[in-house]
Amino acid sequence: MTDLTLSPDLLRPTPTPALRQDKMAETAQAFEASFISQMLKPMFEGLSTEAPFGGGEAEATWRSFLLDEMGKQTARAGGIGLADQVMSEMLRLQEVGQ
Template sequence: MGNITPSTMPPIPPKVAPAKPDKIEETAQEFEGVMLGQFTKLMLETVDRGEEFSGGSGEEMFRGVLAETIGQEMAKSGGIGISQAVRDQMIKMQEGSK
């Protein structure tokens, strides 16, 4: 192995501009919405629907969309604290890269 010279070293990537606080908040809320949607989907899979209230193949097709929408709305309504934790970590990571 030879000596390392500046010409053989890979270029250092330029610094990325820090994200704006509103973008961080939006991203954290979207993440919480996805998480809550997945939790809701798992819960819906365990519900005994019975024949009287079963929506057939249409229900099966849109059950995932329903879970996703419920998760997004829960996050918009304040969620369960996931977005705050994610936001705090994103800010810490951003401050650490300065």
């Protein structure tokens, strides 16, 4: 009797190289944005914000969102070069794995 089950590899769609590289670039940029926001975090810890325009629990809550957006904007504007390094490493690892 013949086994008609399909290999899981055949069921998984294979992305085109251009699509795969776009996804890698997006992932590398997101990593850089996260790294930048973490590096900016200590810069804001020592700031004293006082009334009437600052301070309180709400500011502490929203500060992380501000830092995340600052990291994303910095990465979109060219960043610090980390995304390029991460992208080239992902491409190198992909070539080695094939």
